[in-house]
């Protein structure tokens with residue numbers, strides 16, 4: 307069978323009408339960003355922000371029509387709204403207040419939103435996010451985790467949560483909970499084997515929905531596990547979520563640090579305070595002979611933090627127990643709370659809480675655009 311192409315998808319979508327005017331979604335120019343990968347199709351449907359709810363059935367019909375085409379294995383459509391272009395291409399510093407419209411997300415009960423970010427994937431960002439979230443909770447704070455790493459959502463696994471979120475009052479999704487931490491992740495909403503083909507605008511839409519359409523309740527801190535990298539999607543995300551600050555996770559290697567420095571520049575560009583660097587996989591202590599090895603040459607993040615005038619929050623060693631416990635859904639802070647590693651996370655969490663909860667009292671909420 308020949309592979310599916312964009313033309314066939316457009317033709318099929320040409321049969322789906324927008325309910326009010328009787329014109330098709332293609333005629334109205336609503337379809338954009340068609341991505342085809344090995345028979346998996348993704349696209350976005352641009353809608354008026356006020357009509358997003360009404361358009362949900364159109365979105366589902368579009369997915370159904372495309373899924374029915376020969377050669378299509380899966381179809382994912384996401385509703386998005388076009389706002390003014392994100393300021394990502396400009397080299398000029400842009401403040402969030404200048405570049406966004408005066409709508410705030412509906413998260414009035416959240417004390418501070420903290421992003422855990424990294425310049426590239428695989429540095430242990432999600433592991434650190436999960437352990438910090440649990441450490442905040444153990445330290446007595448009300449905590450939520452928003453898994454915005456929608457390219458590879460790993461929070462459900464790390465926090466040992468499975469299932470589908472239920473809908474509560476006002477049609478809002480109820481986060482799932484474990485260890486006293488509330489969690490929402492795209493991992494709950496899409497099938498595990500469905501493709502994660504998201505374009506920038508889709509990513510933003512999904513993120514804003516997780517902020518606005520989830521009943522988080524009263525939280526002291528919402529930890530956001532950001533998608534790795536410093537591209538347009540991450541930049542816009544940093545701009546559109548009212549972040550109290552960001553933590554950048556890095557491994558000690560120079561190359562990773564180069565990425566970490568890009569991460570720092572990205573947050574600075576959109577006026578998000580960088581709360582500090584964490585060096586992960588910083589060193590290795592042999593469990594048998596206790597000899598310490600600096601596998602990736604230790605200390606790079608501390609050195610760069612000093613150079614860049616960023617706080618160095620701490621170093622987490624490369625340790626099999628850290629990997630096994632988080633991969634098994636019982637992060638070390640929870641499964642071995644008396645360990646030295648748990649203490650490291652707890653200390654970092656205490657410093658961060660101190661910073662964001664204090665600073666946040668004097669910080670005005672930034673204005674952001676919602677879908």
Ligand code: ADP
Nearest residue numbers: 427428429430431432433587623624625628629
């Ligand atoms: P990221 O979110 O940056 O992509 P993850 O948190 O998913 O990275 O970590 C990637 C892998 O590395 C996971 O299997 C995780 O268990 C492991 N890992 C992360 N940090 C450590 C550490 N300090 N020691 C041992 N393994 C770790």
